[in-house]
Amino acid sequence: MSPALTACHSIADLRLLARKRLPKVFFDYIDGAAEDEITMQRNSSGFNKYELLPKVLTDVASVNLSTTIQGVQTDLPLIFSPTGGQRLFHHLGELAVLPVAEKENLIFTLSSMATHNIEVVGQAAKCNKWFQIYVWKDRGVVRDFIERCRVAGYKGLCLTVDVQTSGQRERDLRNGFTLPPKFTAASLVDMALHPSWWWHTLSKPTITLANVAGLTGKAVENATSMGQNAASQLDPSVTWDDLAWMIEQWGGPFLVKGIVRADDAQRAVSTGATGIIISNHGGRQLDHAIAPVAALPAIAEAVGESTQIILDGGIRRGSDIIKALALGADACMIGRPYLFGLAAGGQEGVQRAIDILKSELQRSMRLLGCNDIRQLNPGLLQLMS
Ligand SMILES: Cc1cc2nc3c(=O)[nH]c(=O)nc-3n(C[C@H](O)[C@H](O)[C@H](O)COP(=O)(O)O)c2cc1C
Structure with missing residues (x-):
């Protein structure tokens, strides 16, 4: 592992290294959120x-961090959430994340807006994989995605329900975020600052949203057209009936991502979802x-x-995972x-992120006097007054 990575001792350190390595426009695409970014901060x-x-004198010589998520045993209560555009952040994109998911026995969720497609990712690693899906106006597109996931061996589907329209990410608008990256006078300056990123990007095939590029009928060129295309192709009139239809079409583990209300969680469960992902899209959709x-x-x-609950958003420390489980x-995404x-x-950087969270989780479990994540309960924490 490179000395720069071993010098990172927290996710915050990795964030600073990422900021050095990436052109500002792409760092901000990861780091930013909607409007005033209030929700992201509060996450x-x-x-x-x-x-x-913490309890004391409890024998924490060994600590069990493994669990079962949607019928699959994983070594940590952690899941890779679906994130689009990964080749913007490293030239291998998703292919640099998958080996870590395989080595650490974690579930990887492929985004609909990924830069490698369902089949390529399906074959790239032996980890358990889920696919994140949207409801497209053309239900044939949905059926096609579901069938492709089945053939490619995905174990679960995860329907994102908080993108009724695109959130307003003002950093992206100010930076003039485009996909693929466009040459401007500013890019020339940026090349001098981030030569490695530009060399890799320019010497590899053009970055596309591999699962959806051909679907919209229009070139997916920049953040605005990406948003517009998505908004025009995703169906904002989606209801619980569509969820029921998709659950039936898939017939396997089915999670709903983007729920924050108890009544919606109950409705999702009674409609047949096998898991709830509590999420606000990392603060990238509705601010506040x-x-x-x-x-x-x-x-x-x-x-x-009655169901499994996954918390998604804001996890930066092992102790955050402990609090969520308690x-x-x-599990957490x-x-x-x-x-x-x-x-x-x-890949080494992704490994470093998981190593950091794993060792923080293990250490905090010991210091909390708890030797199995299944023992975490509300009695181990309190809301500060
Ligand atoms: C760069 C980026 C791209 C994302 N793309 C998607 C996506 O395509 N589909 C989706 O459901 N969520 C997407 N998300 C949201 C994540 O799945 C997840 O909900 C969020 O990152 C969790 O918050 P955290 O970053 O604080 O862990 C994206 C998030 C980021 C940062």
């Missing part, structure tokens, strides 16, 4: 409202939406006995933490 700061109540950690207790009370989540690693150092 993380919400964890700080809880303090832990509630943070997942704040939404978790009510959802856990409503559906915790409050009723079965991470987005930016592994993208910072990817940008900082490709």
